[in-house]
C-alpha cells in the first residue's frame with residue numbers, strides 16, 4: 825500500500841500554465857518535475873544549469889523532497905541531477921529548482937514543460953548528537969573503504 829501525504833503547492837507566475845507534477849504510474853515513487861523555462865535552454869556538454877520548476881511547496885514537518893534524475897535522460901542523453909538527491913527541506917518556501925548537468929557528448933535542449941527530474945517525498949529523522957568519550961567496540965571497528973575485500 826502506498827502512503828500519501830498532502831503537500832501545499834503554489835504555482836509561481838512563470839509556471840502558472842504548466843501542469844502540476846504527477847506520478848506516471850500507480851505506485852511510482854517520484855513525481856516528474858517540469859521545466860518552467862521561458863525559452864529553450866541549451867545545455868552544452870559538460871555544462872550545468874539551475875532549472876526552475878515554477879513551484880513552491882510547503883512539506884509537512886518531518887518530510888523532505890528529494891530531487892532525483894530521470895533514468896531515461898541519463899541513459900539516452902547523459903543528463904543528470906548534479907547534486908542528486910537534491911534535498912528540499914520542509915521549511916523551504918522558495919522555488920524548487922533542479923540542478924541539471926549534461927554529461928553527454930551532445931548539446932541537450934530543455935524545452936518548456938519537459939520532464940527533467942523527479943521528486944520523491946520521504947520521511948525525515950533528525951539525529952540528536954550525544955557526545956561521549958569512547959564508542960562501543962565492534963568486529964568491523966574502524967575498517968571501511970573496501971576493508972572486507974572486493
Ligand SMILES: O=c1ccn([C@H]2C[C@H](O)[C@@H](COP(=O)(O)OP(=O)(O)OP(=O)(O)O)O2)c(=O)[nH]1
Nearest residue numbers: 891907909910911912913916919920921922923
Ligand atoms: O535540488 C535542490 C536542492 C535544494 N533546493 C532548495 C530547497 C532546499 O531546502 C534549499 C537548500 O538546499 P541545500 O541545503 O541542499 O543547499 P545549501 O547549499 O546547504 O543551501 P542553504 O545554506 O540554503 O541550506 O534549496 C532545491 O530547490 N533543489
Ligand SMILES: [Mg+2]
Nearest residue numbers: 911912913916
Ligand atoms: Mg543546507
